[in-house]
Amino acid sequence: MRPEEGTIQSRSRAIEAVMSLITDQLVIICNGFPSREAFHLADRPQNFYMIGSMGVAPAIGLGVALSKPEKKVIVLDGDGNVLMGMGTLATVGALRPKNFVHVVFDNEVYGSTGNQPTFSRVVRLDQVAKAAGYVNVERVHEREDLVYEFKDMLAKEGPSMLLVKVTDQADDVGRVLLEPPDITQRFKKAIE
Amino acid sequence: MIESDSFVQALQDIGFDFFTGVPDSILGGIIATLVERRLYTPAVREDEAVAMAAGAYMAGKVPTVLMQNSGLGTSLNTLISLNLIYRQPCLLLISWRGFQGQDAPEHLVMGQSMTQLLDAVRIPHRTFTEQSAVDDFKWTAQTFMKMHVPVALLLKKGVVKGIQP
Numbered sequence A: 001m002r003p004e005e006g007t008i009q010s011r012s013r014a015i016e017a018v019m020s021l022i023t024d025q026l027v028i029i030c031n032g033f034p035s036r037e038a039f040h041l042a043d044r045p046q047n048f049y050m051i052g053s054m055g056v057a058p059a060i061g062l063g064v065a066l067s068k069p070e071k072k073v074i075v076l077d078g079d080g081n082v083l084m085g086m087g088t089l090a091t092v093g094a095l096r097p098k099n100f101v102h103v104v105f106d107n108e109v110y111g112s113t114g115n116q117p118t119f120s121r122v123v124r125l126d127q128v129a130k131a132a133g134y135v136n137v138e139r140v141h142e143r144e145d146l147v148y149e150f151k152d153m154l155a156k157e158g159p160s161m162l163l164v165k166v167t168d169q170a171d172d173v174g175r176v177l178l179e180p181p182d183i184t185q186r187f188k189k190a191i192e
Numbered sequence B: 001m002i003e004s005d006s007f008v009q010a011l012q013d014i015g016f017d018f019f020t021g022v023p024d025s026i027l028g029g030i031i032a033t034l035v036e037r038r039l040y041t042p043a044v045r046e047d048e049a050v051a052m053a054a055g056a057y058m059a060g061k062v063p064t065v066l067m068q069n070s071g072l073g074t075s076l077n078t079l080i081s082l083n084l085i086y087r088q089p090c091l092l093l094i095s096w097r098g099f100q101g102q103d104a105p106e107h108l109v110m111g112q113s114m115t116q117l118l119d120a121v122r123i124p125h126r127t128f129t130e131q132s133a134v135d136d137f138k139w140t141a142q143t144f145m146k147m148h149v150p151v152a153l154l155l156k157k158g159v160v161k162g163i164q165p
């Protein structure tokens, strides 16, 4: 299937753009290729890679955001992941953490398992987030718009969702080269 | 029967300060107390609650997740591939529906197999009673600190005062 009109950048290019704007924010990344690409592009102690559980990255981020209201929490997510944990959009919308930014890289496929189509082509996840109560919601295609909107969301009170349409191309990167208990300890220390 | 107020106080006394979960009637009194004390963050699914607790743990909190034992089925993957693999502890306060086959049909299979399920994935568990309450709380705190994994306290009907006792 052809990507939505106007979609030009790959997920890894989009992740790179987001990470280049990050300073001291805490970042939680969903399972599959998004974690792998983020690890290889921009590993840092303030990154938490969810290599296993699919669909719960925003719930982890929410737990952090509610416990540390003074820190900005960014969740990097995939369309398949959001569809699996869609109930959490309601929890975020209802609890309204101001320090929560949800970035969804929407390639309309389960990219990490071989590009099987997801429902995000027909179900607009940005509109679901809006209906659930996210305060700022934007849908972007181009890098310039991604940079503008993400900067804006970093400055604004949330919860915010930035849905980035990306191609289904994946970088040829290996696994996250950290042991899970070390990811926990490193991230925990970075929050202190 | 223990008052939910003293039950919650005992948990707070051993350090628990973040509570989330999905309700069950057996847990109703405890949740009401938690809400009253502004300590409860509602979740929509038990796997979400477990993940939220993991985030809270990394942000310095000591978390408890409340769930009906059917929610153990819902959250098992998160408990395995998040908590156990990443060594992230939380207290699971699980209501034991279907205990000894005395419950509605939907609870019977889980009621019978819950402890085997917990054993199979090596989540330490213990059944809470009024008589052993002091030891139960002590065991909870020690196991939580020592093992860095989820620890389950199982609650049968009528042990802690619910909304309708």
Ligand SMILES: Cc1ncc(C[n+]2csc(CCOP(=O)(O)OP(=O)(O)O)c2C)c(N)n1
Residues within 6 Å of the ligand: A011, A030, A031, A032, A033, A034, A052, A053, A054, A077, A078, A079, A080, A081, A082, A105, A107, A109, A110, A111, A112, A113, A118, B077
């Ligand atoms: C519970 C569960 N089911 C299935 C999988 C297999 N799986 C791993 S990643 C993934 C796809 C994720 O899709 P998406 O969130 O859209 O990310 P993308 O790879 O497309 O960037 C799937 C199905 C899993 N890890 N866990």
Ligand SMILES: [Mg+2]
Residues within 6 Å of the ligand: A078, A079, A080, A105, A106, A107, A108, A109, A110, A111, A118
């Ligand atoms: Mg995808």
